[in-house]
Structure formats: C-alpha cells, structure tokens
Amino acid sequence: MAERWDIEAGELRHLVTIQAKAVATDANSRGHAARTWSDSISNVNAKIETPSGRKLELARQLVPTATHVITLRYRVLDEENHRLAYFSAVTTLNGAINSSVTSVVVTTAITIPINSVLKVDTEQMLVTAVSGATLTVTRAYNGTTAAAHLTGANVLKRRIFNIGHQEDVEERGVKLLLTCTELKGPTA
Numbered sequence: 001m002a003e004r005w006d007i008e009a010g011e012l013r014h015l016v017t018i019q020a021k022a023v024a025t026d027a028n029s030r031g032h033a034a035r036t037w038s039d040s041i042s043n044v045n046a047k048i049e050t051p052s053g054r055k056l057e058l059a060r061q062l063v064p065t066a067t068h069v070i071t072l073r074y075r076v077l078d079e080e081n082h083r084l085a086y087f088s089a090v091t092t093l094n095g096a097i098n099s100s101v102t103s104v105v106v107t108t109a110i111t112i113p114i115n116s117v118l119k120v121d122t123e124q125m126l127v128t129a130v131s132g133a134t135l136t137v138t139r140a141y142n143g144t145t146a147a148a149h150l151t152g153a154n155v156l157k158r159r160i161f162n163i164g165h166q167e168d169v170e171e172r173g174v175k176l177l178l179t180c181t182e183l184k185g186p187t188a
Contacts, residue, residue, distance in 0.1 A: 007071075007073065007174070007175055011047050011071070012045035012046055012047050012071065012072065012073070013045070013047065014045070014046045014047060014048045014086060015043050015044065015045065015046070015086075016044050016046045016048075016070070016072070016084045016085065016086045017039050017040075017041065017042045017043070017044065017084070017085040017086070018039075018040050018041040018044055018075075018077065018082055018083075018084060019037040019038060019039055019040055019082065019083050019084070019085055019160075020037070020038060020040035020081060020082055021035055021036075021037055021080070021081045021082070021083075022035075022036050022037070022038055023035055023036075024036070037083065039085070040082070041075075044072055044073075044075075045072065045073070046070050046071060046072040046084070046086075047070065047071040047072075048068055048070050048086060048161075049068060049069045049070070049071075050067065050068055051066070051068070051069050055069070059179050062164065062165040062179045063164030063165050063179045063180075063181060065164070065181045066164060066179045066180065066181060067180065067181050067182045068161060068179075068180045068181075068182055069177060069178070069179055069180070070084060070161060070177075070178040070180055071175065071176070071177055071178075072175075072176050072178070073174070073175065073176065074168060074174055074175060074176045075176065077163065077166060077176070077178075078163075079162075079163045079164060079165070079166065082163060083160060083161060083162050083163060084160070084161040084163070084178070084180065085158055085159070085160055085161075086158070086159045086161070087119045087156035087157065087158055087159070088156060088157060088159055089154050089155070089156050090111050090112060090155060090156065090157045091106040091107050091108050091109065091111075091112070091155045092106065092107050092152050092153060092154055092155060093105070093106060093107075093120065093149055093150070093151055093152060093153045093155060094106055094107045094133065094151070095151055096148070096149065096150050096151045097148065097149050098148045099139070099146040099147050099148050100139070100146065102136055102137055102138070102139060103134055103135070103136055103137075104125070104134070104135045104136075104137055105133055105134050105135075106133050106134075106135060106155055107133065108133060109130050109132065109133045109134070109135060111157070112127060112130060112135065112155075112157060113127070113130070114127055114128065114129060114130060115127060115128075116157055116158070117141060117142070117157070117158040118135075118137070118155055118156065118157055118158070119155075119156040119157075119158065120149045120153050120154070120155055120156070121147060121149055121153060122144060122145075122147070123139070123140065123141075123144045123145060123146060123147050123149070124140075124141040124142045124144045124158075125137040125138060125139055125140075125141050126138040126141040159182055160182065160183040161178075161180035161181065161182050161183070162180060162181050162183060163178050163179075163180055164178075164179050164180060164181055165178070165179040166178050166179075167179075
C-alpha cells in the first residue's frame, strides 16, 4: 500500500523552474531595493493540481488566496525568496515565422494578455500587443535566441506561482506539498 509520503511513478509529470529572488539597488531606484527573479533550478519534476471542493477549503485555510497545490520531491525552499514558473500550452502558430518577424499569428489568442511571456520551441517572447489572433512580440526575451518556427508549433504561456505554504509530508524529507497562488497580469 502506498504511503502518504510516497511518490508514485508518473505522478510528477510537469516540469517547473524554481526561481530565486535577487534584491539590488541602482541609481534609478532612489535607494529602494529592486526585486528581480532569476531561474535558479530548471526542469524540476512536479505535479500541479487545481484543488476543488474539500481540498480547496483545506488549501485556503493555509493560504486564503490559494489557487493550486504543487507536489515535488523535497528540497529546501522558502516562501519569501522562491517561486515557481511553469510553461503550459495555450495555442499553436498559424503560420511559420522567421527569426526577425515581430508579428506572430496564432490559432487563438483568447488567453494571451499583453505582457505575457510565451515560449515557442526554446525561444521566449514578450507579448506587447494583441489584435485578434495576431500578437506583437519582443523576440529573444530573457536571454533566449530568436529562431525560425514552423506552422503548428506549440505556443506555451509562462505561469508564475507564489509559494504561500509548504509541507514536508510526514516530515520524512521525501515529498514537498506547496500551497500556491498563481500570479496574473504583468507581474507574471
């Protein structure tokens, strides 16, 4: 019989990136600390769940704004200095693009707001405008390289999860449950 702390084969099917907070001051910040996030650990296997019913009630007892529960193998994280990033498929390209175009046509842009970070193959793009199914983008975003992409290529949208609470299941250092809130808008 599987114990509560066991991780079953295939359970952790999502790949997330753990981001770490960096705090710095510069001349433009007038002495205030500027917070930025950088990828700390990539390709961490996880399970992302959207709880409902009783599970949602329990999650919201820990974090009132909880939207997701994320399971991963145990590691040391803290709520203040770490968050999770995940790219999920939202649409496909509706025409091939070369490495220099900044207008990208997708099959549907309903779930892609301005300031979304998209990923096609290994290239990230920042959405600066949306008109119907045509996106205006900044190419080679986040230090990636602009590249040509084929018709039908998957377009993934970055989702950011703030960690609100974490639980070392049964305090065995094997399985970590994170109660998270998905960020929406330009901060994501």
